[in-house]
Amino acid sequence: MKLSDVGLDVLKTPRLVKVIAFAFLSISAIFLFNHFSDSFSYPSLPFPISSSSNAAETILTDITTTSAAVSPSPPPRPRLKISPPPLPPTVVRTGIIDENGAMSDSFEIGGFDPDSVDELKSTTGNSAAGENKPSGEDDDSKTPIEKFNLCDKRKTDHIPCLDNDEAIKRLNNTDRGENYERHCPKQTLNCLIPPPDGYKKPIPWPQSRDKVWFNNVPHTRLVEDKGGQNWIRVEKDKFVFPGGGTQFIHGADQYLDQISQMIPGITFGERTRVALDIGCGVASFGAFLMQRNTTTLSVAPKDVHENQIQFALERGVPAMVAVFATRRLLYPSQAFEMVHCSRCRINWTRDDGILLLEVNRMLRAGGYFVWAAQPVYKHEDNLQEQWKEMVDLTSQICWELIKKEGYIAVWRKPLNNSCYNRRGAGAKPPLCRPDDDPDDVWYVEMKPCITRLPENGYGANVSTWPARLHNPPERLQSIQMDAYISRKEIMKAESRFWFETVESYVRVFRWKEFKLRNVLDMKAGFGGFAAALTDLGLDCWVMNVVPVSGFNTLPVIYDRGLVGAMHDWCEPFDTYPRTYDLIHAAFLFSVEKKRCNITNIMLEMDRMLRPGGHVYIRDSLSLMDKLQQVAKAIGWTSGVHDTGEGPHASVRILICDKRM
Numbered sequence: 001m002k003l004s005d006v007g008l009d010v011l012k013t014p015r016l017v018k019v020i021a022f023a024f025l026s027i028s029a030i031f032l033f034n035h036f037s038d039s040f041s042y043p044s045l046p047f048p049i050s051s052s053s054n055a056a057e058t059i060l061t062d063i064t065t066t067s068a069a070v071s072p073s074p075p076p077r078p079r080l081k082i083s084p085p086p087l088p089p090t091v092v093r094t095g096i097i098d099e100n101g102a103m104s105d106s107f108e109i110g111g112f113d114p115d116s117v118d119e120l121k122s123t124t125g126n127s128a129a130g131e132n133k134p135s136g137e138d139d140d141s142k143t144p145i146e147k148f149n150l151c152d153k154r155k156t157d158h159i160p161c162l163d164n165d166e167a168i169k170r171l172n173n174t175d176r177g178e179n180y181e182r183h184c185p186k187q188t189l190n191c192l193i194p195p196p197d198g199y200k201k202p203i204p205w206p207q208s209r210d211k212v213w214f215n216n217v218p219h220t221r222l223v224e225d226k227g228g229q230n231w232i233r234v235e236k237d238k239f240v241f242p243g244g245g246t247q248f249i250h251g252a253d254q255y256l257d258q259i260s261q262m263i264p265g266i267t268f269g270e271r272t273r274v275a276l277d278i279g280c281g282v283a284s285f286g287a288f289l290m291q292r293n294t295t296t297l298s299v300a301p302k303d304v305h306e307n308q309i310q311f312a313l314e315r316g317v318p319a320m321v322a323v324f325a326t327r328r329l330l331y332p333s334q335a336f337e338m339v340h341c342s343r344c345r346i347n348w349t350r351d352d353g354i355l356l357l358e359v360n361r362m363l364r365a366g367g368y369f370v371w372a373a374q375p376v377y378k379h380e381d382n383l384q385e386q387w388k389e390m391v392d393l394t395s396q397i398c399w400e401l402i403k404k405e406g407y408i409a410v411w412r413k414p415l416n417n418s419c420y421n422r423r424g425a426g427a428k429p430p431l432c433r434p435d436d437d438p439d440d441v442w443y444v445e446m447k448p449c450i451t452r453l454p455e456n457g458y459g460a461n462v463s464t465w466p467a468r469l470h471n472p473p474e475r476l477q478s479i480q481m482d483a484y485i486s487r488k489e490i491m492k493a494e495s496r497f498w499f500e501t502v503e504s505y506v507r508v509f510r511w512k513e514f515k516l517r518n519v520l521d522m523k524a525g526f527g528g529f530a531a532a533l534t535d536l537g538l539d540c541w542v543m544n545v546v547p548v549s550g551f552n553t554l555p556v557i558y559d560r561g562l563v564g565a566m567h568d569w570c571e572p573f574d575t576y577p578r579t580y581d582l583i584h585a586a587f588l589f590s591v592e593k594k595r596c597n598i599t600n601i602m603l604e605m606d607r608m609l610r611p612g613g614h615v616y617i618r619d620s621l622s623l624m625d626k627l628q629q630v631a632k633a634i635g636w637t638s639g640v641h642d643t644g645e646g647p648h649a650s651v652r653i654l655i656c657d658k659r660m
């Protein structure tokens, strides 16, 4: 049973159907309208809003309903127990169409006053201007939220679900790495994570590929361990990564050249766009693949001594904490065109190859597994034994060993099920049951079975990069959702909407000056926001999170050549403090407020946000007072702005800055 099954009853109720259809109709209407109106090319012009007593009332009721509905931080649970996604009626108001679906008369397009924009910029930008709420007045009748205190200094690298020492001590067994998996605490942090002493604004990309501030990641264990291997060195106040900082003898670039020569079909930046690097060192593999237009997600467990992922993120390389232990990784099936493991210290053949079967699930049909390890080239008996085990396992799961050269071996996953079907009855490992949903990953155990490929060939034939960013992929059709108009139209409308919106953000709020590198989209939908950043030429990468409370659009995000993960925002995310320069949350809070405590979500955003970073929240007007109160208690500078639909629309943008 899957969430989608559980949720089906809700999906069938006419109300949600109406709401969804309405949402997309509204979006389409924006574009239709846009077509006929030049002035609408400023969809997100900022205006100070005037506060009204109505809004205050809404907020009060809002707060009471929130307290009634919220149960503090739900414990980890299997996905099928998650309550079905609540109806999101507030999400869909755009101000163009009223509740009855008629064009609203009160729709206005705002004028554009560059001076007022500059003024706003100074209240929300990086200048030292004081707290200046555009709404003008602080309403004392509401119980103000007290300012949050800083946490203990020892929490400076704290990841709540991965540093839960009590839960880890209670584990009966850690043989399979259970101690590196998520164990979320019942009590969430009620304080702000302090930066380490001497923290500085991170060095911007692309310089950060080669050097980062020592004080920002003050851990020297990797230097001690790997100094001899030329990974990383301390020079005055910086870590430097000599020769790209790599475990590869002749440097990462030459290593990539070698892989390209071994497998001509791999064509980085065309056929291979999204890769996974396991146990990534300091993520030089990903850092150098980036220059070949290939996005690599680097993953490793949180290791208190090595902090590999923290180095990767500080450098500005896509990375996330993740472990091959007992549960599925939080990525969909057929996500990666290449999976790479160089001395990643994982025993792929243990437990009937369950870990390699997890790689197989995430590898795209026809994708490559690149293994650089001692058993490939050393002749000692035990290593030869390991090589043989690996050869046996890979041939049982129909991977073709296409090349072995030096210390690198490369296998290819089949393009269809024909090899699986040729295996005799009772062949091991077995095929997964037909009802196993390979995209169901939230707290789901790994399974010792081969994930089947879709019989219709979905996922096996994505277009090449960069065309695939905008071509609606086939797997759009397999997402569990109701839609009256064509899914392709919905995806294109979403792309268009975000392109116009982000274009105006870039122009009006001068995003080019932000030096954005690590970006988080907390509710990514089809990935339109990330696609817009790419189209507008901002040199950043986006972690596209798909919340468990909505439709699982992750396969589409990966098919477009973007990266992302599944997550439940009622719990903390698997990343280090101070990861992101920009956090974007569109229509997230109006949904999640019914499931969990939105103050906790904002505290978690603060944990993930770099000092000097920005938060853009787009949501219903009724939430803005509450969100702004919390932002203030956290110590962010904030301001509420109108969307391009004008002051009568029910949607607002809350922009917050976390000062250094």
Ligand SMILES: *[C@@H]1O[C@H](CO)[C@@H](O)[C@H](O)[C@H]1NC(C)=O
Binding pocket: 066, 067, 068, 070, 072, 188, 189, 190, 597, 598, 599, 600
């Ligand atoms: C939400 O969390 C905050 C901070 O942890 C806490 O102070 C507040 O009481 C919580 N609200 C509800 C409604 O549980």
Ligand SMILES: *[C@@H]1O[C@H](CO)[C@@H](O)[C@H](O)[C@H]1NC(C)=O
Binding pocket: 170, 171, 172
């Ligand atoms: C450890 O084992 C005990 C007894 O077998 C069991 O009750 C308990 O739930 C186990 N704890 C965990 C975390 O699995």
Ligand SMILES: *[C@@H]1O[C@H](CO)[C@@H](O)[C@H](O)[C@H]1NC(C)=O
Binding pocket: 269, 291, 292, 293, 466
């Ligand atoms: C990467 O892609 C961009 C735009 O799609 C292109 O201009 C550039 O030449 C590509 N670079 C490489 C190394 O392929």
Ligand SMILES: *[C@@H]1O[C@H](CO)[C@@H](O)[C@H](O)[C@H]1NC(C)=O
Binding pocket: 347, 348, 349, 350, 351, 386
């Ligand atoms: C990996 O696991 C298999 C099966 O449990 C075992 O035979 C093998 O010795 C292990 N390899 C290493 C390097 O530990």
Ligand SMILES: *[C@@H]1O[C@H](CO)[C@@H](O)[C@H](O)[C@H]1NC(C)=O
Binding pocket: 413, 414, 415, 416, 417, 418
């Ligand atoms: C299945 O894939 C193999 C390569 O993995 C290919 O040779 C074969 O033609 C494909 N069969 C079908 C029916 O597409």
Ligand SMILES: *[C@@H]1O[C@H](CO)[C@@H](O)[C@H](O)[C@H]1NC(C)=O
Binding pocket: 457, 461, 463
């Ligand atoms: C793959 O896609 C291309 C163009 O997108 C199409 O021409 C080709 O027929 C497709 N191949 C298969 C096997 O579906």
